[in-house]
Each structure stands twice: as C-alpha cells, then as structure tokens.
Amino acid sequence: MKKDKNQEEALWQRMEAAVAREKAQQVSPYLATRVMARLDDNPSPGFVWAPVLRSVAVLLALVFGFLSAHWSSDTQVGEHRALVEAYFENKQAGLSLEDSWLYSDLYEAE
Amino acid sequence: MQHDQDIIANIRRGDKQAYRLLVERYQQKVFQTCMGFVHHEEDAADLTQEVFIKVYEKLDAFRGKAAFSTWLYRMAVNHSLNAVRKNKLKAYFRGNDGSDVPDRVDEDQEADGQLRQKEDRALLRKALGALPASQRKAFVLSYYQDLSNQEVAEVLQLKLKAVESLLYRARQNMKSALIRMSDEKG
Numbered sequence: 001m002k003k004d005k006n007q008e009e010a011l012w013q014r015m016e017a018a019v020a021r022e023k024a025q026q027v028s029p030y031l032a033t034r035v036m037a038r039l040d041d042n043p044s045p046g047f048v049w050a051p052v053l054r055s056v057a058v059l060l061a062l063v064f065g066f067l068s069a070h071w072s073s074d075t076q077v078g079e080h081r082a083l084v085e086a087y088f089e090n091k092q093a094g095l096s097l098e099d100s101w102l103y104s105d106l107y108e109a110e
Numbered sequence: 111m112q113h114d115q116d117i118i119a120n121i122r123r124g125d126k127q128a129y130r131l132l133v134e135r136y137q138q139k140v141f142q143t144c145m146g147f148v149h150h151e152e153d154a155a156d157l158t159q160e161v162f163i164k165v166y167e168k169l170d171a172f173r174g175k176a177a178f179s180t181w182l183y184r185m186a187v188n189h190s191l192n193a194v195r196k197n198k199l200k201a202y203f204r205g206n207d208g209s210d211v212p213d214r215v216d217e218d219q220e221a222d223g224q225l226r227q228k229e230d231r232a233l234l235r236k237a238l239g240a241l242p243a244s245q246r247k248a249f250v251l252s253y254y255q256d257l258s259n260q261e262v263a264e265v266l267q268l269k270l271k272a273v274e275s276l277l278y279r280a281r282q283n284m285k286s287a288l289i290r291m292s293d294e295k296g
Contacts, residue, residue, distance in 0.1 A: 004289070011288040012281075015237065018230040019253050025151050027141035027158060032133040035162045039126065 114178040121169060133162050136179065139255055140186045146250030147190035148197075149235045157193055161186045176264060183255070183265045187247045194239075237287040245280035248273055 028034075112131065120128040140161055144154035165185050172181055238246060244266070251262045263273040 007292070008285050008289055011233075011292060012285060014230045015234050015284065015288065016253075018227070018234040019146075021227065022145045022149060022231070022234075023142050023254050025141070025145060025154075027137050028155055031137050031141075031155060031158060032130050035133050035159055035166075036127070036130050038159065038163055039129065039166055 115174060118169065118172065118174075118178065121166075129166055132178070136182055137162070139179075140182065142254045143183065143186045143250055144190050146238070146254035147194050147246075149231060149238075157190055158186075160193075161189050164189060180261070180264050183251065183257075184267075187251065187265065190250075191243055191247065233288060233291055236291060237284045240287050241280055241283055245276050245283065248276040249280040249284075252277055 114132065114135075117128050117131050137158060141154055141158045144157040144161070145151070148154050148157060161182075165182055168185070172178065238249065241249065247266055248262055251257045251265055252259070257265065259273050259277070260270055262268075262277075263270045266273065268276075
C-alpha cells in the first residue's frame with residue numbers, strides 16, 4: 001500500500017516536471033507577425049455571413065421538405081378518381097359503367 | 111501600458127495594427143494553453159495563430175463584461191479542445207488513436223534522461239487525453255497557465271467550488287491512469 005502511494009507520488013512528480021517542461025517552451029517571436037499577415041488577407045472584424053447563410057440554407061431545406069410532405073398528403077386520391085383508376089388498372093370491365101355502355105341501345109343502333 | 115479595453119476600442123475604430131499589441135501581450139499564455147492540449151510545439155504555435163485570428167473575427171461579440179484575457183482564454187480552451195477532437199477523428203479514420211505523435215528528439219542526443227522525458231510526455235498526453243473535457247480544461251488552465259481557481263472559474267463560467275471539485279477529480283483520475291499505464295508497461 002505504502003509502495004503504491006510512493007509510486008503514485010513519484011509518477012505525479014514526473015508529470016509535474018513534464019508539464020513544467022512543456023510550459024517552458026517559448027512561442028515563436030514571429031507569431032504576431034504571422035497573425036497580422038493573415039489578418040491583412042482577411043476581412044475586418046464584423047459580421048461573418050458564411051455561417052448565417054449556411055444556417056438559412058439548412059432551414060430553407062427543412063421548410064421545403066416539410067411543405068412538400070404536406071402538399072403530397074393533400075393530393076390524396078379522391079373517391080371518384082379511385083373508381084376510375086380501379087376500372088382501368090384492374091381490368092374490371094364488367095362493372096356497371098361498361099355494361100351500360102356496351103349493351104345500351106345506342107351501341108346497337110350503330 | 112495601454113489597457114486592453116483601450117486597444118480594443120482602437121481596433122474597433124479601424125486601427126487594425128493595434129491588435130498586434132494584444133497578440134504580443136497574450137501570445138505566450140495562449141501558446142501554453144494550446145500546449146496543454148496538443149503537447150507539440152509546432153501544432154501549438156499553429157493553434158495559437160488560429161485562436162488569435164478567430165478572436166479578431168469575433169471581437170465584435172466581446173461586450174467587455176469580463177476581462178479581455180478571460181474571454182480570450184475561454185476561446186483558446188474551447189478552440190484547442192475542438193482541434194484535438196478533430197485530430198482524434200482524423201486519426202481514427204486513418205487507423206491510429208492519434209496519441210502517438212512522435213516527439214522531436216535528436217537521435218545523437220537521445221540519452222537516458224531524454225528518453226525518460228519523452229516517455230513522461232507520452233504518459234502525460236495519454237493521462238490528460240483520457241480526462242473528461244471539463245476536467246481537462248480546468249487542469250490546463252490551472253497547471254499550464256498558473257491561473258488561480260477563481261480565475262479558472264471565471265474562464266469556465268463556473269462556481270469556485272465546482273472548479274475545486276473538477277481539479278480534485280482531474281488529479282485523482284490522472285493518478286489512477288498513470289498507475290494503470292505504468293503497470294501495463296511493466
């Protein structure tokens with residue numbers, strides 16, 4: 001137990017020494033010049049449009065998606081149209097619509 | 111010595127070159143913070159540069175409620191942490207854990223002492239990297255920047271007690287991690 005404590009203490013001291021060595025590193029004297037050179041290429045401080053435009057684009061896409069879903073649910077097939085579609089697609093030609101047309105007097109007269 | 115607020119007022123009036131004064135005043139502190147996250151001199155220098163550019167771009171958002179240094183250190187800590195996360199993600203997709211960045215030690219100078227320093231640095235990087243973000247921020251501000259607990263609390267926008275607790279838990283977690291890593295190594 002005591003050995004563990006000593007080991008822990010020794011390791012911790014080594015870590016503190018490692019931190020001190022990293023801390024002692026000096027920043028390049030040209031850093032300020034590099035920063036100022038980069039800023040000369042950049043616009044002055046103020047409103048940055050890029051993130052705003054990105055957010056607006058995402059928002060518009062979401063609204064468009066929502067509205068599209070909404071409109072598509074509005075155009076549900078009505079009852080009358082379903083009847084006509086069933087008539088043509090299922091080839092149920094014996095329904096009353098065709099019967100009345102094929103066997104009507106009008107048809108025979110032709 | 112010109113006060114930070116006066117320099118900022120000059121920058122806002124269009125004197126871009128006044129910003130150099132702020133950079134020169136705080137570059138070492140910001141660099142130390144970045145070192146605490148990336149543990150590599152060149153990467154820390156690049157990160158320091160990015161922090162100062164970001165701070166300049168966001169200078170309009172600085173309202174002066176806290177000291178400029180507090181705001182700057184907050185940006186430095188958050189930006190560094192984001193950079194580390196991005197690097198970890200990149201490293202993951204490249205197929206390593208991102209913790210094996212080689213230290214630059216001259217081969218002919220690689221004596222026992224330097225090997226040990228290299229080892230300690232790797233241990234420190236791993237132990238610190240394993241800490242949760244809030245503990246890591248508090249540790250770096252306290253140990254790398256020598257900020258008081260009160261100053262750390264201001265930078266992290268926390269209560270003093272919370273910072274004390276974070277630092278205590280950071281030390282405990284690091285000690286456990288160090289013992290574990292040391293045992294694994296044999």
